[in-house]
Amino acid sequence: MTILLTGASGLVGSAFARAAKRRGHRVIGLVGAFPGAIDGLEVKQQVDLSNDAATTAAVLDAFPEAIVNCAAVSVPEQCDANPALAQALNVTLPTTLARLAHHVSARFVHLSSEQVFDGTHSKPYAATDALAPINLYGRQKIESERAVHAAAADFAVTIRAPLLMGNSVGGQRSNHERLFADWAAGRTPRLFTDEFRQTCTAENLAEVMVELCERQDLRGIFHWAGTELVSRYALGVAIREHFKLTATQAPITAVARAEVPEAARKRQARLALNISPLAGKLKTRPQAVAEQLAELNVPPPCRAWYLGLQ
Incomplete structure (x- = not known):
């Protein structure tokens, strides 16, 4: 299938491009100012993802069968430093992509975060547990989840991910x-x-996201992480x-x-995240x-x- 990928130069985005190519998919990757090559992309396009018109044009031009959103301002301190840009990329962008996914009948895989929770539970968080973010990034991720599933309920799946390990394109992100x-x-x-986290690698998460592109029967919000x-x-x-x-x-x-x-x-x-509901449905195993x-x-x-x- 043809997959449109946002945030293709990031830690998860670049891992997703490689994983999707291995499974025979054609990936069109959208990046900001990143100048280098990205393994796994058939096409790389520079697009200002904070510009709604530019994003819309890129999606409609590609007319993909799936849209995968890995673009974000994902460091809480950076969200605090530039809340307007963080809002544009963390909320407005996925909302636009969800509307477009509904318009072109494309599968939509959205990446969210464990930081929608406050970290006070002694047991692993279920996807249905009460949300209580303690930072702007977490609040924006909640807003994005609600907007995405309101706009593309029949097409969207959200993955809440943990602290990530892995090898980024520039070697500075993980x-x-x-x-x-x-x-x-x-x-x-x-x-x-x-301070405890249930880390996983970007490569492992990417394999999950590729599977979800192929599994359109799975919709809603799920958790993914490692086993420890x-x-x-x-x-x-x-x-x-x-x-x-x-x-x-x-x-x-x-x-x-x-x-x-x-x-x-x-x-x-x-x-800690309860990953059983999703792990029981996929071939990819947590690490x-x-x-x-x-x-x-x-x-x-x-x-x-x-x-x-x-």
Whole structure:
């Protein structure tokens, strides 16, 4: 099928392009200013996705069988810094895409976030649990979900995703890539020992999203994540050990949320997701942390630093 992909240069978007190509689909990728090649795309188009008319023209020109939305301002601090742009990409864009999906009868796969929850539950969140975001990003994701399913109820599926691992096109977007950037620059990241996430890789999530393009019988909101809940600190240590770095070469400071109350106020303590409803319907399987680590590469911007340690 022909799939129109927004955010094709991002961590999930680029992974989706590769996964869709492997399954024989034709992917038209929309990017902003990204100049490089993206593996898996048959066509790459530069489109201002904050411009409704430009987005509409791109969709109608492609007339796709499926639309996949991976474009977002996904860092909460960046949403706070530029709320107008975040609103345009996190809410207005998916709303427009959903209306267009309904218009051209295309499957619509929308990417949302675990941050629609407040992180106070001791049990994994179900898709039907009450929403209680603690930041602007989470509020925008809720608004986008409601708009998408109102505009394209017969065509749309939303995936709420967790903290993501993986190898981005530029080597600067994912969790391990940001850690490497700190270490290469001589900085010591501070990671919470009591902040827990159920991480998965962008590649694994992309496989799920490709399956959902093909499974038009699945509609509504679902959760996807890995199989293990792990603290930010434990994950950082696991990444360091995977790349055979020492604590001197790649230092990490362990901190508790109570030590940094201002930061903790804007971050959820525990985000575990109930993935059983979707995992029971797909061929793609959720991964343990060890499987996720095995997929990670040394980020290109940090390779010289890393090789210098060997």
